Amino acid sequence: MSIVILGVFAADCAFRGQRLPSMGETVLGEGFALGPGGKGSNQAVAASRAGGDVHFVTRLGRDIFADMARDVWGQAGVTPHVTEDADSYTGAAFIYVNADSGDNAIIVAPGAGGQLSPADIDAHAALIGGAAVFVTxxxxxxxxxxxxxxxxxxxxxxxxLNPAPAAEIPDAMLALCDVITPNESxxxxxxxxxxxxxxxxxxxADALLDRGVGAAIITLGENGALYRDRDTTxxxxxxxxxxxxxxxxxxDAFxxxxxxxxxxxxxxxxxVRFGNATAALSVTRAGAAASMPDGHEIVALLSRQG
Incomplete structure (x- = not known):
């Protein structure tokens, strides 16, 4: 059963340090890594490595970061459906990672992915309409x-719908969501x-159900996740x-x-339990797409939990 994911690829430029600089200040970092990211691309890699038949719909520029995107999708087994945009650039992200806690702060410049339009979506109508599961x-x-x-x-x-980055969402759009997956913020x-x-x-979750979603999953970090629909909590x-x-x-791993x-x-x-295990493994490793576990690792972790 196919999974179709719509989203953005971004090259992650990750800097590790003790703190973010103030405006006008320069601080020394403790590490740097360049790797593949973007929420939609990360989710596509995670779903494919977890065993899904995944198709990813996006836009890319024609540059070295687009080459990186195609390489990571090829290695993960993701089938890309790409519109190339020679007049834009492939997305990139600045990621600050606190060296002590591992927490992060992120700025994303979507580039070509930020130009995705309803016309791009209609060009992939048969693919999206034929999916078993659709994620954006x-x-x-x-x-x-x-x-x-x-x-x-x-x-x-x-x-x-993973509503990230958070934004105001019209009720008509929420009514199309069988599941919405926000974190606490x-x-x-x-x-x-x-x-x-x-x-x-x-x-x-109740407030989201009242606005028309079928079910809400609130991810709670170290407190797990809450699933709630009209019949089940x-x-x-x-x-x-x-x-x-x-x-x-x-x-994204979840x-x-x-x-x-x-x-x-x-x-x-x-x-939800499978998603929790996927996320649990991902945080034990550096990077975004690079941290996504294989299906056998997830199953093995779940089996150890009993």
Missing amino acids: QLEQPMEAAHRALQLARDGGARTI EAEILTGIAVASVDDAKRA LHVAAIRAGAVVETTGAG NGGFAAALARGDSPADA
Whole structure:
């Protein structure tokens, strides 16, 4: 069963250090890495490595970062569906990683991916409409995501929106989402409810259900994830796979693993648990796409949990 993901590729320029500089200040870093990223691309890599048949729809420039994108998709088994844009550039991201905690702060310049339009989506209508599971985020223009969700829904796909970066989303678009997957801060921006506990997450999920989504998954970091639809509430505990190296890409790992599990027919509870395990493994490694685990690693971690 195919998974189609719409999103952006960005080359991640990751700097490790003790703190971000203030305006006008220069600080010495403790490390640097250049690697593949972008939320949609990361999710495609995660879903494919987790065992999914993944197709990725995006735009790229004609430059060295586009070559990087094609290489990483080829290695992960992702089938790309790319519109090339010679007048733009392939996306890039600045990532600051705190050397002590592994937490991160990110600036993304989507480049060609930021030019994705409803016309680009219509050019891939048959692919999107034929998906078993469709996933998108908000790094590309919202109009493109909205059109793709409509085509996927019309074709009978299970639709997943990862609302990142957080933005105001019209109710008509939320009504096309079988599942929405915000983290705590994204849930607060969408609902106005500060999420500091599982009970807060339940209230935020209810607010999203009231706006038309089929189910909400609020990812809670070390507190796992809350799944809530109109009939079921599940708090799925986090899984620990080892020491945290950095959290870049953890949300993308969750979404990719979750999509792969749904596509093969797992229940929501099992799919959330699979997503948690995918994310748990990813944070034990540096990088975004480079940190995504293989399916056998995820299954082995779950089997050790009992």
